[in-house]
Amino acid sequence: MSDTIADRFDRIRVPSAYEMVAEAIEAEIVSGRLRPGDEIGTEAALVRQFGVNRSTVREGIRVLEQGGLVRRGAGRKLYGCEPRYDALSSRISRALVLQDVTFRELFDAALILEVGAVEGAVAHADAEVIAALEANQSRIEQAIGNPVLLSEIDTEFHALVAHASRNRVLELAREPAALLFFPSSEMICRRVPEGGPRMVEAHRRIIDAIKARDLELARLWMRRHLVDWRKDFMRAGREIDAPVERIFARYALSRSAL
Amino acid sequence: MSDTIADRFDRIRVPSAYEMVAEAIEAEIVSGRLRPGDEIGTEAALVRQFGVNRSTVREGIRVLEQGGLVRRGAGRKLYGCEPRYDALSSRISRALVLQDVTFRELFDAALILEVGAVEGAVAHADAEVIAALEANQSRIEQAIGNPVLLSEIDTEFHALVAHASRNRVLELAREPAALLFFPSSEMICRRVPEGGPRMVEAHRRIIDAIKARDLELARLWMRRHLVDWRKDFMRAGREIDAPVERIFARYALSRSAL
DNA sequence: ACCAATTTGTCCGTATGTATG
DNA sequence: TCATACATACGGACAAATTGG
Numbered sequence: 001m002s003d004t005i006a007d008r009f010d011r012i013r014v015p016s017a018y019e020m021v022a023e024a025i026e027a028e029i030v031s032g033r034l035r036p037g038d039e040i041g042t043e044a045a046l047v048r049q050f051g052v053n054r055s056t057v058r059e060g061i062r063v064l065e066q067g068g069l070v071r072r073g074a075g076r077k078l079y080g081c082e083p084r085y086d087a088l089s090s091r092i093s094r095a096l097v098l099q100d101v102t103f104r105e106l107f108d109a110a111l112i113l114e115v116g117a118v119e120g121a122v123a124h125a126d127a128e129v130i131a132a133l134e135a136n137q138s139r140i141e142q143a144i145g146n147p148v149l150l151s152e153i154d155t156e157f158h159a160l161v162a163h164a165s166r167n168r169v170l171e172l173a174r175e176p177a178a179l180l181f182f183p184s185s186e187m188i189c190r191r192v193p194e195g196g197p198r199m200v201e202a203h204r205r206i207i208d209a210i211k212a213r214d215l216e217l218a219r220l221w222m223r224r225h226l227v228d229w230r231k232d233f234m235r236a237g238r239e240i241d242a243p244v245e246r247i248f249a250r251y252a253l254s255r256s257a258l
Numbered sequence: 259m260s261d262t263i264a265d266r267f268d269r270i271r272v273p274s275a276y277e278m279v280a281e282a283i284e285a286e287i288v289s290g291r292l293r294p295g296d297e298i299g300t301e302a303a304l305v306r307q308f309g310v311n312r313s314t315v316r317e318g319i320r321v322l323e324q325g326g327l328v329r330r331g332a333g334r335k336l337y338g339c340e341p342r343y344d345a346l347s348s349r350i351s352r353a354l355v356l357q358d359v360t361f362r363e364l365f366d367a368a369l370i371l372e373v374g375a376v377e378g379a380v381a382h383a384d385a386e387v388i389a390a391l392e393a394n395q396s397r398i399e400q401a402i403g404n405p406v407l408l409s410e411i412d413t414e415f416h417a418l419v420a421h422a423s424r425n426r427v428l429e430l431a432r433e434p435a436a437l438l439f440f441p442s443s444e445m446i447c448r449r450v451p452e453g454g455p456r457m458v459e460a461h462r463r464i465i466d467a468i469k470a471r472d473l474e475l476a477r478l479w480m481r482r483h484l485v486d487w488r489k490d491f492m493r494a495g496r497e498i499d500a501p502v503e504r505i506f507a508r509y510a511l512s513r514s515a516l
Numbered sequence: 517a518c519c520a521a522t523t524t525g526t527c528c529g530t531a532t533g534t535a536t537g
Numbered sequence: 538t539c540a541t542a543c544a545t546a547c548g549g550a551c552a553a554a555t556t557g558g
Contacts, residue, residue, distance in 0.1 A: 105428070168363055
């Protein structure tokens with residue numbers, strides 16, 4: 001073995017046919033020439049255009065579908081689509097689970113992300129989102145005592161707050177963590193009776209702070225809301241430094257897959 | 259037309275064979291029975307086990323490859339792997355571009371995420387990461403006057419700070435935004451001469467604050483670092499409410515694809 | 517409401533290039 | 538060097554689902 005001379009060239013990556021099909025279609029979408037909602041055409045048409053086998057076209061389409069750039073609409077027709085976040089988010093959540101992230105990591109990140117989201121909400125919430133928040137609030141007030149419903153509405157509440165920030169970057173950044181984090185409130189409400197009412201109260205305060213454009217108050221209550229979660233989490237006998245269990249995550253992810 | 263009665267049942271989704279192949283393999287990985295690095299077996303072997311055609315197996319494998327759950331190693335053998343973030347992150351970045359997110363959204367989110375990251379770094383940075391930060395710093399001090407290098411090292415700096423937080427959730431959450439945000443410092447250093455030295459100075463202060471475990475100081479300098487970026491961005495004549503251009507993003511994404 | 521054409525999902529067999537021993 | 542195993546890609550085929558008259 002031979003040359004101690006540093007390699008001048010990187011290994012050449014020869015792209016396979018299906019990758020080139022995927023990239024060609026992706027390029028059309030990214031460049032804007034193919035708009036969300038536009039039909040892409042039948043597999044046979046793509047076979048003609050690219051001059052490759054249909055199996056090859058299909059592999060390329062799978063890649064794009066998975067990446068969220070293309071979807072199968074009615075009649076399984078191929079459409080371009082604006083990338084759906086949820087598919088990507090749940091993939092990331094799954095990745096986090098596989099990395100054995102701990103509840104503490106989840107909590108610390110959620111604290112930063114949710115407080116950031118509510119700051120944005122105070123600054124940018126419009127009447128429409130506030131109405132949605134109020135609707136969410138009246139639903140959650142009816143749901144006290146029903147842990148499953150409670151945690152569902154709680155998850156939606158935080159998504160709405162993020163949406164109110166009118167910051168899609170932040171909205172997306174928080175989603176993978178939220179997908180793993182908030183479903184755990186079901187477990188908490190089951191084990192800690194005061195958990196439910198406390199959560200509803202906190203939501204109320206947060207909504208009011210957003211409406212009053214009171215930044216400090218909003219921050220305060222969001223922070224308190226999450227810190228309460230952590231307290232109840234430990235009160236429920238869970239270890240905060242334990243990894244997010246795969247079984248729990250499977251539950252969370254399968255719900256979101258719909 | 260007809261029944262005004264609300265539908266009782268959802269549309270039945272009949273899973274196709276390739277989806278079931280993908281899900282079966284995914285289930286093995288998520289459950290932990292198939293560990294990262296384990297061989298999955300040849301396509302022929304999967305054909306035998308699942309009793310489906312090779313084309314079908316291949317479509318299923320593409321889905322998993324794209325999701326980052328399996329990879330092709332040496333000899334194109336199939337291995338399970340712990341999901342690589344970077345593939346997912348660049349997909350999300352692309353999604354953000356397609357949604358025409360603005361630089362302002364990017365900036366607001368980065369402010370929250372990077373300040374959060376440095377807070378974590380102050381709390382959890384160990385000697386190893388600090389050494390890496392120092393190494394990064396000596397490289398960037400040599401790179402003043404070279405915008406391309408400067409922005410590369412800057413990007414790495416922020417990734418290191420996030421890594422120092424020992425919070426993988428946060429580390430992952432910030433990455434899509436960072437992928438779009440920090441490459442723009444190249445443009446800034448090109449247009450605003452003072453930008454480079456100011457950046458290097460800020461990095462120095464941030465590293466020192468992390469070493470001193472001074473939370474307030476770290477927050478202050480990270481915030482200042484980013485606010486300076488925004489000032490320079492506008493000084494360079496760019497409109498902060500303009501969408502991240504697709505051309506610029508293409509540049510950023512193609513660099514990261516390696 | 518039926519029929520014909522189209523399209524997808526799946527399967528079979530085969531050829532070629534490449535990696536491993 | 539050669540042989541084997543394997544991934545990639547191709548052509549052709551058929552049933553079921555969907556579309557459009």
